[in-house]
Amino acid sequence: MIRVLIADDQHLVRGALAALLNLEADINVVAECADGDEVAPALDTQPADIALLDVQMPRQDGLRTAAELKTSHPEVKVLILTTFDRPGYFRQAFEAGAHGFLVKDSPPAELMAAIRRVYSGDKVVDPQRAMLSVETQNNPLTEREREILGLAATGAPVSKIASTVHLSAGTVRNHLSNAIGKTNTTNRIEAARIAADQGWI
Structure with a gap:
């Protein structure tokens, strides 16, 4: 059974994702968080194999959370799921230690496949997004x-x-x-x- 934590500040999106994933025989949503700063404490009490993180959340975003999980919960694999398909986010996600990156309008079957691939140790990298991220200027901001x-x-x-x-x-x-x-x-x-x-x- 693949244990999944979902972090998304939109309650309807979070609930819909949880309902969708729980329909799969081999996937179980074990925790739901409304913000990135809730993720590590949730994992302390409810271990998960994969953290499905939204990028934009009000207090702590998914990219910062992914970076923190590398240290606090290195056993958890991170899959970034976002509305904003921006090359800068793609690059930052993998720099932060994410194992995959999907946009929210991806077909459900693609999300399920990504979760299973990340769980098995693969990285989910879209070649076109990877090329765009290479061509995009590095973040110059501190x-x-x-x-x-x-x-x-x-x-x-x-x-x-x-x-x-x-x-x-x-x-x-x-x-x-x-x-x-x-x-x-x-x-x-x-x-x-x-x-x-x-x-x-």
């Missing part, structure tokens, strides 16, 4: 710039961002300025859009 630009993308003012990340407003402006320069844009909204399109945030 981890702090990614964090701040991600908050800026929500429309939060500098004062709110500064409070959230526990930095001064001046330091936040410096990080935003660096991000704007690295994305070759003129303001933080454009910088956030470019970074999102590339899968950098």
